[in-house]
Amino acid sequence: MKLAHSYGDKPASELPMLFQRILSNTTLDWFRRRKTRNAIFSNMSDFESAGDDGDFDILETLEAQTGSEGTESAQDATERAQILREIEEEVKQLPGRQREAFLMRYWEEMDVAETAAAMGCSEGSVKTHCSRAVLALSKALGAKGIKL
Numbered sequence: 001m002k003l004a005h006s007y008g009d010k011p012a013s014e015l016p017m018l019f020q021r022i023l024s025n026t027t028l029d030w031f032r033r034r035k036t037r038n039a040i041f042s043n044m045s046d047f048e049s050a051g052d053d054g055d056f057d058i059l060e061t062l063e064a065q066t067g068s069e070g071t072e073s074a075q076d077a078t079e080r081a082q083i084l085r086e087i088e089e090e091v092k093q094l095p096g097r098q099r100e101a102f103l104m105r106y107w108e109e110m111d112v113a114e115t116a117a118a119m120g121c122s123e124g125s126v127k128t129h130c131s132r133a134v135l136a137l138s139k140a141l142g143a144k145g146i147k148l
């Protein structure tokens with residue numbers, strides 16, 4: 001779709017090369033987004049059981065797992081809450097454009113093009129803002145002893 005939408009006016013000889021680049025960039029974007037999202041947020045589908053009944057309850061699954069929220073100690077719950085507060089504070093400390101790009105890409109799960117359109121900038125700028133945000137968060141949290 002991106003090839004047809006953005007490069008429909010290009011000669012047919014250039015299309016294979018453009019397609020490969022679009023595919024490569026889209027794949028890299030997906031893996032980067034997935035890696036960052038998994039480092040910070042839990043994907044609820046990771047908790048699903050293999051049952052065939054189709055009746056999935058996240059609370060039952062969490063309680064069944066050791067070390068989950070349903071069975072964790074008060075100390076672990078407090079430490080987790082403190083870490084989440086630290087992460088939120090560090091996200092708030094990011095420069096506005098970095099914070100905006102980071103939240104749209106990794107929290108709202110918007111792709112690069114959607115984020116660029118919403119921010120009114122180029123896709124390259126979105127990637128730069130996100131990269132800088134992730135690096136800044138990693139450094140800031142690492143300095144506080146939080147390893148994600």
